[in-house]
Amino acid sequence: MICAVHAVIGAAIGKAANHPGKAFAGGVASHLIGDLTPHKDLSAKVELPLLAVTVFLIFLKYGIKSPEFWGAVGGFSPDFENAAWMFGLTKKEDCRFPTHMQNGKFHAPSVSTAVPQVILVAACLYYLLRPTNKRD
Template sequence: MYITVHAAAGAAIGTLTLNPILAFIGGFISHLILDMIPHGDEGIQKCIWFKTKMQCTIAAALIDFIGVTILLIFLINRVDIALLPSIIAGMAGGIAPDALWGFHELTKTPLLGWYRRWHSNGHNFLTKKKINIIQGLLVQIPFLAVFVWFALQ
């Protein structure tokens, strides 16, 4: 799923746990679970605006980073300040699996080769069925709305 959705899930977990360490772990685990749901991200590496898969991936990551920033500002302005450490830790935990994946994509370090395969295989754990980007948005937007709603409780 988009990093913004993973960050929102982590924020919701941070609101529920009130503990930054548990929120980070919960955010990390939620990422792996959410990635099992078909979500149409595979198409972002075949965008029409750039020549290489890496350029498309970096552009998508930058757009997603803007989404995470907007989400963070939105939450900072609406939640009790005492919740922010666990919310931010949850968001970081939600983002961490894709950050590790991205670090491997950029560096090709053999230290994370196992992790890249494991993370990618998780996408096929429930089903190998792929959906397109539009269908993926229709899947991801309700998840984003529910997670933001939970984070605001």
């Protein structure tokens, strides 16, 4: 799944968790669920700038101490091992996250469209950006 999508899903979970530590853990858990969803992967040349912009915007909107920010970080953090593999720093068989393991039995099949991810992002952005009624 596109890393920026993992980050947005994690940010939405962070909003629901309302605690940075729980948000981070929820973000990591959401990565597993995201990878189980049929999706299209992008090249690192596209993924990295897209992720950087996404995380920067979440940082600007919510701040570095917010559950939204830490949910986003948790959401994309499992992909550090994929990045290490893609850049030749480790071997694929060294991956430990269930959906990243070499046999790939937990990873969803690739699809030719990003529509499932666009739908997930739209739903998460709606949740993140909608006005909330805070009770006094």
